[in-house]
Amino acid sequence: MNGYFDSAASMPVFPQALLKTLAKMRPGNPSSAHVLGNQARTIINNTRLQIADYVGCDSDQIYFTSGATEAANVLIQGYIAYLMRQSSARNEIIVSAIEHPAVFQTVYAMQNQGFVVRQIPCNKQGEILPESIEQLINARTAMVCVMAVNNETGAIQPVNDIAKLVKKIDSDVLFMCDAVQQFAKLDTKLDLQVIDAFFMSGHKIGADKGVGCFYLNDRFPILPLMHGGTQEQAYRPGTENVFGIALLGEALAENLRGRDSKIRQTRQLARHLIDRLKMLQVNHVRLVPEEKSSPFILSLAFPGVSSSSMMRDLATSGFYISQGSACSSHSMAPSRILSAMSLSDEIITSTIRISFSHSNTQEEVEQLAEQLAACCKLEVEI
Ligand code: PLP
Numbered sequence: 001m002n003g004y005f006d007s008a009a010s011m012p013v014f015p016q017a018l019l020k021t022l023a024k025m026r027p028g029n030p031s032s033a034h035v036l037g038n039q040a041r042t043i044i045n046n047t048r049l050q051i052a053d054y055v056g057c058d059s060d061q062i063y064f065t066s067g068a069t070e071a072a073n074v075l076i077q078g079y080i081a082y083l084m085r086q087s088s089a090r091n092e093i094i095v096s097a098i099e100h101p102a103v104f105q106t107v108y109a110m111q112n113q114g115f116v117v118r119q120i121p122c123n124k125q126g127e128i129l130p131e132s133i134e135q136l137i138n139a140r141t142a143m144v145c146v147m148a149v150n151n152e153t154g155a156i157q158p159v160n161d162i163a164k165l166v167k168k169i170d171s172d173v174l175f176m177c178d179a180v181q182q183f184a185k186l187d188t189k190l191d192l193q194v195i196d197a198f199f200m201s202g203h204k205i206g207a208d209k210g211v212g213c214f215y216l217n218d219r220f221p222i223l224p225l226m227h228g229g230t231q232e233q234a235y236r237p238g239t240e241n242v243f244g245i246a247l248l249g250e251a252l253a254e255n256l257r258g259r260d261s262k263i264r265q266t267r268q269l270a271r272h273l274i275d276r277l278k279m280l281q282v283n284h285v286r287l288v289p290e291e292k293s294s295p296f297i298l299s300l301a302f303p304g305v306s307s308s309s310m311m312r313d314l315a316t317s318g319f320y321i322s323q324g325s326a327c328s329s330h331s332m333a334p335s336r337i338l339s340a341m342s343l344s345d346e347i348i349t350s351t352i353r354i355s356f357s358h359s360n361t362q363e364e365v366e367q368l369a370e371q372l373a374a375c376c377k378l379e380v381e382i
Helices: 015-024 035-053 070-086 099-111 158-168 241-257 259-278 307-316 336-342 362-381
Strands: 062-065 091-098 116-120 141-145 172-176 197-201 212-216 297-301 351-355
Touching: 015 241, 035 062, 035 241, 062 070, 070 099, 070 141, 070 172, 070 197, 070 212, 091 099, 099 116, 099 172, 116 172, 141 158, 158 172, 241 259, 259 297, 259 362, 307 362
Parallel strands: 091 116, 091 141, 141 172, 172 197
Antiparallel strands: 062 212, 197 212, 297 351
C-alpha cells in the first residue's frame, strides 16, 4: 500500500524514466574532448533542447542548476549585483507574500545591499490579484517575483496577466516566476513575451533531487555568483549533474505523455477524497476552490484538530502528508502563507496539504479518508 501523499514536496521518480536514464549513462565528463565526454555533453544539450522546445525559447536561454533554490539565488542575486555594478537607480523589489522561502528569503536578503522590498498581498483564497501590483511599481522597481502555483495551497496565480500588467507599466522591470509546481504538470503555458525568467526543480516532476534549471531572457544580464569553469555559460560553473539532467529530460517526457488524462485522474482523486470525507461526516474546509487550484495539491483544514498531531498520527499508519511546505514543516511558527491569506487561527493551525502524483490510486485515497476520519475522531474525543 502506498500512503505517500506528499508529492509537492518530492514526487516519486518515474521508474521508466530512471531505467531509460541508466541505460544512457557512460563515465565521461561533459567537458572532456573525447568521445565519452561528447556523449555526456550530447545528453545535456538534448535535454536543454527538449526543455526549450517545451517552454518555447532558445536552448541557450536554459541553464541547469542544482535545483530551484539555487536558480532563484542565481537570478535574484545575479541581477541585483548587475544593477549595482551599473549604479542603477532601481533599488526596489516587489515580491508576492506567498512566495516559497527560496525566493522570499533571497529577496529579503537583498535589503543588506540597500534594496527596498515591497510585498504584494493575496486574497483569502491565496490568489495574488494583478490590480494590487499597479500601485507598488515605480521608477525604482528592479524586479517583480510572483510564483505560478503556490506550493502550500495549490492556488494557481494569474502570472501571465500580472506579468503583462507589469510590462505595460515598465518593460524594463524584470519579471521572475517560480514555476516549480506548474512546470510540466499543468496545461497552462508561461508567456515568455512578458515573463523574463522562471525556474523549475527536478524532484517536483518525478526526476531526482539536486537538479533543476532556469530560463533567462537575454535582455536582462546577471552576474555569476560562483566562479570556476565555463559550464552553463559560467553562470553555474562546476561539472554538470549529467545523470540528473538526463533524468530530468525523461521525467519531463513522462509528465507530458497523456498529461490531460493525468490532470483529469488527479482531479478525480481529490474529488473522491472530499466525497469520502463528506460521507464519513468529517468536518473540513477546502482552502482553495477546485477551479483555482492545481489538481495536484489539496489544502484542507479540519477545524478543532491540530495539523501537527494529524500529521504525526497519519505517519504512524503509513500515510505521509505535509503541514505546510516540507521546507518549513519543522518550524512551529504558523504558516506565513496561510497567515498572508488572513485566515483564522483555527483554520491556520488545522490545515494540512495533501499532494498527489501519478502513483496514487482511488483505493489509497479511500484509505486516507478513513485515516483522516479516525484522526479527527481521536482528537475530538481527547
Ligand atoms: N519553489 C517552490 C514552489 C517549491 O515548492 C520548492 C520546493 O519545496 C522550491 C521552490 C525549492 O526547490 P528545491 O528543493 O529544488 O530547491
